[in-house]
Amino acid sequence: MDDEKELDEVLKEAIKEAEEAESSRVLYEKKMRFLGRMGIVMNFMKRMKDVPPEKRPSFGKKVNAIRDRLEEEFAAFEEKLKKRELEKKIAEENVDVTMPGKRRKAGALHPVSLVKAELIDIFAGMGFEIFEGPEIETDYYNFTALNTPEDHPARDMQDTFYLNDKFLLRTQTSAGQIRLMEKKQPPIKMLSPGRVFRSDDDATHSPMFHQMEGLVVDDHITLCDLKGMLDEFARVMFSKTSKTRLRPSYFPFTEPSVEVDVSCAACGGKGCSLCKGTGWIEVLGAGMVNRRVLENCGIDPDKYTGFAFGMGVERIAMLKYGINNIKLLTENDTRFLGQFKEEN
Ligand code: PHE
Numbered sequence: 054m055d056d057e058k059e060l061d062e063v064l065k066e067a068i069k070e071a072e073e074a075e076s077s078r079v080l081y082e083k084k085m086r087f088l089g090r091m092g093i094v095m096n097f098m099k100r101m102k103d104v105p106p107e108k109r110p111s112f113g114k115k116v117n118a119i120r121d122r123l124e125e126e127f128a129a130f131e132e133k134l135k136k137r138e139l140e141k142k143i144a145e146e147n148v149d150v151t152m153p154g155k156r157r158k159a160g161a162l163h164p165v166s167l168v169k170a171e172l173i174d175i176f177a178g179m180g181f182e183i184f185e186g187p188e189i190e191t192d193y194y195n196f197t198a199l200n201t202p203e204d205h206p207a208r209d210m211q212d213t214f215y216l217n218d219k220f221l222l223r224t225q226t227s228a229g230q231i232r233l234m235e236k237k238q239p240p241i242k243m244l245s246p247g248r249v250f251r252s253d254d255d256a257t258h259s260p261m262f263h264q265m266e267g268l269v270v271d272d273h274i275t276l277c278d279l280k281g282m283l284d285e286f287a288r289v290m291f292s293k294t295s296k297t298r299l300r301p302s303y304f305p306f307t308e309p310s311v312e313v314d315v316s317c318a319a320c321g322g323k324g325c326s327l328c329k330g331t332g333w334i335e336v337l338g339a340g341m342v343n344r345r346v347l348e349n350c351g352i353d354p355d356k357y358t359g360f361a362f363g364m365g366v367e368r369i370a371m372l373k374y375g376i377n378n379i380k381l382l383t384e385n386d387t388r389f390l391g392q393f394k395e396e397n
Contacts, residue, residue: 056097056104057115063093064119068126077134084127094120164393165263165382168370169246172265175289179282181244181267186229188248189220194228198349199306212252214260222250226266227306227363230342233268234350239357241270246366259379263366270342270352270359276309279339279360287315291373296322298333307340307361319375327377334372337364 067087074080087093097116104112162170173183186194192203201208214222229245245266254260269278280299287295295316302312315336317328324330339362344354367379374393376382381389 056100056108056112060097060115060119063087063097064122067093067123071127071130074130074134077131077138080127080131080134084131088120088123088127094123161391161394163382163385163390164370164374164376165366167393168373169263169265169366171290172364172366172369173244173246175286176244176265176267179242179285181242184229184233184243184245185247186223186226186232186245188223188250189216190223190228191219192221194231195221195223195225198231198346199227200343200345200349201305205305214250214252223247224251225249225363226264227361229266230268230306230346230361231350234270234347234352238352239270239272239359241268241359243268256378256380257368257371259367259383262368262379265364265366267362268342268359269361270347270357272357274341274358274360276311276341276360279311279341279362283313283337283339283362290369291315291318299339302338302340304338304340306343306346307338308343310338310340313337313339313362315372318372319377327371327375334368336368336372337362339363 067083070083070087071080074083085092089095094116098113101109101113177183195213196205196208197203213224216222226245226247226249229243229247233241233243233245243266245268247264247266248261249264250261251258252260269282280297283297287297295318297316298314299311300314302310304310312335314333316322317325317332317334319325319327320332322332324332328334339360342359342361347354347357347359367382370376370382371379
């Protein structure tokens with residue numbers, strides 16, 4: 054076949070290929086195959102030296118003409134494909150503004166977080182500073198320094214998770230009292246929130262729960278200060294009509310010790326299943342800091358006195374919201390959790 058005929062064949066083939074290209078990317082690849090620097094058309098240019106001299110001018114013209122023609126053809130196909138691709142993209146990305154919207158569910162704070170934040174608010178307002186102790190404690194901070202030596206029967210009050218001979222999961226945030234008093238001399242006004250752990254499990258007890266510890270040490274601190282502060286706390290936390298009562302109790306680290314009840318919010322004090330018919334719910338333990346505890350921390354018990362209290366955050370949440378099973382607070386069923394919205 055002579056060269057010029059061959060060129061006509063190439064032209065036909067290239068146009069056919071361009072027609073068949075299904076995307077602008079494929080078209081570009083084909084264009085390179087014909088018109089690229091190493092492409093088929095360029096190869097003809099390189100063959101010029103083998104063409105007899107008298108045929109060279111017409112051959113050169115023909116190659117140029119075919120190259121120009123193909124440039125045009127490919128450009129036209131490219132425009133068409135690009136247009137089609139753009140239309141397709143626009144159609145795909147089209148937003149139907151008449152479709153119903155997707156409702157996003159707003160999250161809410163967990164009732165335990167809500168109550169914890171509220172407690173911190175109330176006591177910070179009274180001038181308490183926040184102090185957080187570790188969850189893994191030594192026997193010394195959790196018990197011994199709190200006037201609860203080994204073999205002390207009070208250790209049985211709290212079933213302890215021991216990690217090894219030395220370490221345990223703290224059973225009470227009271228350990229934080231010692232950690233702070235070791236570092237700081239009175240006046241002390243500390244609030245210590247945190248998780249505590251006990252081997253205990255029923256409708257009102259969970260093996261992990263939250264406590265809020267309070268400690269006030271200064272001169273002339275009395276049980277009256279404790280009672281007045283607790284009354285204020287109950288009024289703010291529950292309702293203006295909430296009442297508290299103190300019952301004598303025992304804790305090794307306080308003397309005297311009391312248990313504090315708040316009138317039941319679920320029944321208004323008439324008696325229901327939540328308060329087991331008594332109209333009262335025990336919310337915290339408290340008392341005057343035992344002088345031996347002050348001594349253990351290097352604070353002079355003849356100069357200073359103090360009170361301490363420890364409350365269960367879950368218990369307060371159950372009382373405040375009328376929740377009858379502590380498990381609801383850890384199951385995290387959103388139908389339950391969705392009912393607690395922060396009050397503004
Ligand atoms: N730590 C006690 C408990 O967990 C509560 C408490 C704290 C009692 C402070 C008196 C003073 O039961």
